[in-house]
Amino acid sequence: MMRCRLAWVAGLALAITASLATPGLAQKSDLSAQSARINALRSAGKYAEALPLAQAMVASLEKTSNSRDLAAALNNLAQIYADQGHDDQAEPIYKRAIALMEKGTGLDSVEIAPVLNNLAALDQRQSRFAEAEPLFKRALAIREKALSREHPDVGQSLNNLATLYHDQDRPSDAEPLYKRSLAILEKALGPDHPDVGTTLENLAQLCDDEGRHAEAEPLHKRAQAIEKKAKTPVSPRVMAQGNRNATSRSKMMKRMETR
Numbered sequence: 001m002m003r004c005r006l007a008w009v010a011g012l013a014l015a016i017t018a019s020l021a022t023p024g025l026a027q028k029s030d031l032s033a034q035s036a037r038i039n040a041l042r043s044a045g046k047y048a049e050a051l052p053l054a055q056a057m058v059a060s061l062e063k064t065s066n067s068r069d070l071a072a073a074l075n076n077l078a079q080i081y082a083d084q085g086h087d088d089q090a091e092p093i094y095k096r097a098i099a100l101m102e103k104g105t106g107l108d109s110v111e112i113a114p115v116l117n118n119l120a121a122l123d124q125r126q127s128r129f130a131e132a133e134p135l136f137k138r139a140l141a142i143r144e145k146a147l148s149r150e151h152p153d154v155g156q157s158l159n160n161l162a163t164l165y166h167d168q169d170r171p172s173d174a175e176p177l178y179k180r181s182l183a184i185l186e187k188a189l190g191p192d193h194p195d196v197g198t199t200l201e202n203l204a205q206l207c208d209d210e211g212r213h214a215e216a217e218p219l220h221k222r223a224q225a226i227e228k229k230a231k232t233p234v235s236p237r238v239m240a241q242g243n244r245n246a247t248s249r250s251k252m253m254k255r256m257e258t259r
Helices: 028-043 047-064 067-083 087-105 110-125 129-146 152-167 171-189 194-209 213-230 236-245
Strands: none
Touching: 028 047, 028 067, 047 067, 067 087, 067 110, 087 110, 110 129, 110 152, 129 152, 152 171, 152 194, 171 194, 194 213
16 A cells, blocks of 8 residues: 655755846846745745746746756746645646756756656656656766765755655665665764754654564654754645645655755
């Protein structure tokens, strides 16, 4: 029986980084400020305010910007739709953003990895596991090649792929990925980082699912202590998914959010 899980979502708002000479919204400073405002509204769950701003940014960049900036804006727009459960609207936007990035920055650009992760997470939510797996794997391979194998973003990708295997009742595939993710994140971010708590909780749930409750208990306790210490609120996206897909915290897996 397939268990619905949450995991860290690559919910970053991709940065608008290109230097543009076009006046108005397309100027670099204006783009950055507008993007920051959209992301703040999205993080606060103020989607009714964030959506028209994100749509306006995409419309402006359709006319004035390069593919890299437009792809970033498209990713951010798709995230707003996905946050609200509108995967049917988010999916084609993610796919267009990926196509633009592939054309503009190359197939192996590390900038593509977060959007691949977003699309994979969408497929996972829809139980399209065969489509999600190569996307998660591609994001992981890109990061391992472009970054250090001990980089926290590699740890994120390992956790996310593990949640997919966990959803498919493939514990022998999921567990070593959780453990590798945990080792990377503890080393890179410190033992009390919230992202460490995420993977700890995921690994604990896997142990519980396997009936290894004695192993799971200290992992749950440590994850809860990290959460209490960090006082990190659950993001609107995680909260919404939790309400739709799980009846208790013990049944929720967390996909990691890219920084």
